[in-house]
Amino acid sequence: xxxxxxxxxxxxxxxQVRVKxxxxxxxxxxxxxxxxxxxxxAVEEALRIKEAGKADEIIILSIGxxxxxxxxxxxxxxxxxxxxxxxxxxxxEPLSVSKLISKIVETExxxxxxxxxxxIDDDSNQTAQMTSALLNWPQATFxxxxxxxxxxxxVTREIDEGLERVxxxxxxxxxxxxxxxxxxxxxxPNIMKAKKKPIDIKSAEELGVDIxxxxxxxxxxxxxxxxxGVMVADVAExxxxxxxxxxxx
Amino acid sequence: xxxxxxAEHNNLEVKSSTLNxxxxxxxxxxxxxxxxxxxxxxxxxxxxxxxxxxSKVISLDDKNFEHAIAEKIDPVIVSIADKYSHIFxxxxxxxxxxxxxxxxxxxxxxxxxxxxxxxxxxxxxPIYAGNALATVKSNDDKKVITVRPTSFDVVAKDGGSGIxxxxxxxxxxxxxxxxxxxxxxxxxxxxxxxxxxxxxxRGLQSAENFKLINNIADKLNAAIGASRAAVDAGxxxxxxxxxxxxxxxxxxxxxxxxxxxxxxxxxxxxxxxIIVAINKDxxxxxxxxxxYGLCAxxxxxxxxxxxxxxxxxxxxx
Ligand SMILES: Cc1cc2nc3c(=O)[nH]c(=O)nc-3n(C[C@H](O)[C@H](O)[C@H](O)COP(=O)(O)OP(=O)(O)OC[C@H]3O[C@@H](n4cnc5c(N)ncnc54)[C@H](O)[C@@H]3O)c2cc1C
Ligand SMILES: Nc1ncnc2c1ncn2[C@@H]1O[C@H](COP(=O)(O)O)[C@@H](O)[C@H]1O
Numbered sequence: 001x002x003x004x005x006x007x008x009x010x011x012x013x014x015x016q017v018r019v020k021x022x023x024x025x026x027x028x029x030x031x032x033x034x035x036x037x038x039x040x041x042a043v044e045e046a047l048r049i050k051e052a053g054k055a056d057e058i059i060i061l062s063i064g065x066x067x068x069x070x071x072x073x074x075x076x077x078x079x080x081x082x083x084x085x086x087x088x089x090x091x092x093e094p095l096s097v098s099k100l101i102s103k104i105v106e107t108e109x110x111x112x113x114x115x116x117x118x119x120i121d122d123d124s125n126q127t128a129q130m131t132s133a134l135l136n137w138p139q140a141t142f143x144x145x146x147x148x149x150x151x152x153x154x155v156t157r158e159i160d161e162g163l164e165r166v167x168x169x170x171x172x173x174x175x176x177x178x179x180x181x182x183x184x185x186x187x188x189p190n191i192m193k194a195k196k197k198p199i200d201i202k203s204a205e206e207l208g209v210d211i212x213x214x215x216x217x218x219x220x221x222x223x224x225x226x227x228x229g230v231m232v233a234d235v236a237e238x239x240x241x242x243x244x245x246x247x248x249x
Numbered sequence: 250x251x252x253x254x255x256a257e258h259n260n261l262e263v264k265s266s267t268l269n270x271x272x273x274x275x276x277x278x279x280x281x282x283x284x285x286x287x288x289x290x291x292x293x294x295x296x297x298x299x300x301x302x303x304s305k306v307i308s309l310d311d312k313n314f315e316h317a318i319a320e321k322i323d324p325v326i327v328s329i330a331d332k333y334s335h336i337f338x339x340x341x342x343x344x345x346x347x348x349x350x351x352x353x354x355x356x357x358x359x360x361x362x363x364x365x366x367x368x369x370x371x372x373x374x375p376i377y378a379g380n381a382l383a384t385v386k387s388n389d390d391k392k393v394i395t396v397r398p399t400s401f402d403v404v405a406k407d408g409g410s411g412i413x414x415x416x417x418x419x420x421x422x423x424x425x426x427x428x429x430x431x432x433x434x435x436x437x438x439x440x441x442x443x444x445x446x447x448x449x450x451r452g453l454q455s456a457e458n459f460k461l462i463n464n465i466a467d468k469l470n471a472a473i474g475a476s477r478a479a480v481d482a483g484x485x486x487x488x489x490x491x492x493x494x495x496x497x498x499x500x501x502x503x504x505x506x507x508x509x510x511x512x513x514x515x516x517x518x519x520x521x522x523i524i525v526a527i528n529k530d531x532x533x534x535x536x537x538x539x540x541y542g543l544c545a546x547x548x549x550x551x552x553x554x555x556x557x558x559x560x561x562x563x564x565x566x
Pocket of ligand 1: 013037120178452453475479490492493495496507510512517528545548
């Protein structure tokens, strides 16, 4: 079985994101970029499934600028086998991303697709669900445990009420939560090896997918900032303030 | 403008997220139909028909739809989507699971987690964990939208006079089977709608110590929240998590105890009316957004807080 894993290149989660003065977007110049965090969990899960003898090849797919190859290389250094980059701008909408993924699925025919539950830049939380609907494959979103059996899998999903378990037939799509596993670090020899692993480069036109955006960004603005409040000396003062000043208790 | 809303419920009760979503949709137009899908939901359908702004309830009451399996729900919506210009659902794990499927089948881009409605095609949504707000205009002919419940009021549960229409739907085969659910049961207010939330972080150090938080929550009739670090460490279950990848809360009072204030946590609570932070590190970023900061060891502060609250309660009695 082949596993397809999608990885998005995003501003690193430790960076304090700044809105551009002209409200056209956020500052991306000279900003540290990394793999979208839950995508690391998706890569790690694929590696574990392969190590358990349940898969024989892991393909990494990223859609975006040339530099996404670095993100693909990171996944290859963790242990994935080969990569595919679909060259595009860095703001392809989930709708188009899901169409591109579906195209790749037609030719690669994976038995499982692992994705992140949410990209931490656009916070859309859409792409896995859309891809599932396009392919008519079962979806197991917000996965914190995946047990692959013969032709099915049992997936634990994190939902607002707690946990839910579903049984899905293979092939299926899972969107991974950060609690699914602890992603490994790439070892130096593996980083060296990854440099020789192949990355196939494609374009949206070649795949016949129209990626024209449907949503127009009118403006990107700074959220209202909160005033820093006061420090209280002790618990008694805190309770007094909450009772008589803020009147919330 | 005709609007369809996918209602969230658990076959017994309507979730308050449905009331917030109706209120959001009413900013776009006044023709609002509510789709209720479930099993044994007669009472729920009738209840919703009385809600403010509701014109019609479309009820699909079928044992086959008892568990909210996204793959079964989206075809129902798509089958009636023709009549609507806007389709709304709450941005809860329920709505997030279903709506992108509807959007892609209608070939439109979904607008996720809307916090403000500017016009019928222009919406505001947070990006980058709320570090920026995007004003976006949809150029699709149909709008598929999830709304952040806490950003909108709830509608009144009466005053409406909607009719209830019953529909049937023949599902095609799905390859996803519901097995079971592990829901946290508690007598406390629900986290996403509570007036007061007391949250604990890694500073609590253990599940055992986390009971200090429970104690304060009991005295304030508050819901309990947690940081991702506290959930990851197993102090409490995942449904307590507040933040970018957890729940968003907007209580009158949010008390953060032993939480450093990472942006991913702030994404879920920084709109709270009053924020209190208790942390022993005076440099902790949480103090930058707190209305009242107390730099103290929580293991001393929480027992004191507990007895101060007792004093207050006894004065009132
Ligand atoms: C993609 C992504 C998504 C994320 N989503 C979320 C999310 O939804 N929600 C979330 O919360 N986090 C989220 N995180 C994690 C986030 O980045 C932080 O790691 C997390 O919020 C830290 O939790 P904490 O504040 O409890 O722990 P820490 O950062 O370790 O802070 C513990 C605090 O407790 C204080 N403390 C320790 N002992 C005491 C004591 N005795 N008395 C008083 N104070 C004490 C310390 O001074 C410290 O400030 C996410 C991260 C990523 C990468
Ligand atoms: N441009 C992209 N390239 C590769 N994967 C992507 C891209 N956009 C989204 N994804 C995948 O879809 C997941 C969810 O993204 P989103 O729906 O944008 O929140 C991410 O965690 C990725 O796994």
